[in-house]
Amino acid sequence: MKNSSGLSFLDATFRSIYPQDFEYRQRAEEHLNQLTMPHWALGDLMDLAVDLAGMTRSLQPPVARKKVVVMVGDHGVAAEGVSLFPAEVTTQMVYNFIRGGAGINALAGRSQTEVCVVDVGARDSFDELVETGRIVAKKIGHGTANIAHGPAMSRTHAVMAVEAGIEIANDLAATTDVFGTGDMGIGNTTPSTAIAAVFTGEKVSELTGRGTGIDDAGLLKKIAVIERALQINRPDPKDGIDVLAKVGGFEIGAIAGLILGAAAHRKPVVVDGFISTAGAMIACSLEPFVRDFLVCAHCSVEPAHKVLLSKLQCRPLLELNLRLGEGTGAALAMHLVDAAVAILTEVATFSEAGVSDSSRSVQK
Structure with missing residues (x-):
């Protein structure tokens, strides 16, 4: 358009x-x-x-008006057994966010940060939650395809995911001083690690972490799945949309778009953990100036997260061995934003x- x-x-x-x-x-x-x-x-x-x-x-x-935007998307690669939890947990967690019972709700409340949940690619639908205004619908598809067998999505859908994030930033900009990024999607450390491998050139075996807590056998399987995805799809590191389309996720693309949109409005973006940093890497590959609006909240236990932060030349504010996602690290870092001001x-x-x-x- x-x-x-x-x-x-x-x-x-x-x-x-x-x-x-x-x-x-x-x-x-x-x-x-x-x-x-x-x-x-x-x-x-x-x-x-x-x-x-x-x-x-x-x-x-x-900085008074803070919002953490939790982008939700499912992943076909979860079928490969790369996560300790089944894909159904994505849906369960969306309802938990709405009930106020998740980690992000507790931490965001302490820093007086609002939580906005956006469905960009969950497997299930949330018609009642959308109709009552409890979540925002920007659904591109019902989960990505399995990257172990082909591209995650079409190039058109990758563009749509980024655009969805920009639209959210545009919609919220008038009532938001500081954005925070968050994510929910079982299996999403796998595409995020693939993204990290593409942009950094590091070995998959050195980048891959345990995500939700997989054992040694699960870790080896996850490494093999990511290596196969990269070999089959051959994403182009000089083309962020190609990387997103071939090995990314709908919520990762939307996070990239949120960051781009926030930067266009000159709003700081507190980037949460590994998944959000993968989104930030996509955003910076599309428009390098967006780097100037990133506040990197923390460095998680995922090995690829530290490598991506280094690639982005972004020093994290906190190192607390976090690995929850949801935007929890961003909510914690909001206290430091207040302190800096x-x-x-x-x-x-x-x-x-x-x-x-x-x-x-x-x-x-």
């Missing part, structure tokens, strides 16, 4: 994404250098404050505190 200027929806979004604003970054750094504490004493939090100023073009970055806006400078220049030089 093209707009009145002849641009596709994706291209129009890409054209709205610019790097962080250098002037606001510089002004934030100058302010932080005046605070009543040793130079850069709060380390990564101060770096985050500068990033938030550059992202939002403000020395008082708005508090440093920028609430800590007194030397002059405000009445500290002399000589005392300041001693502290520094």
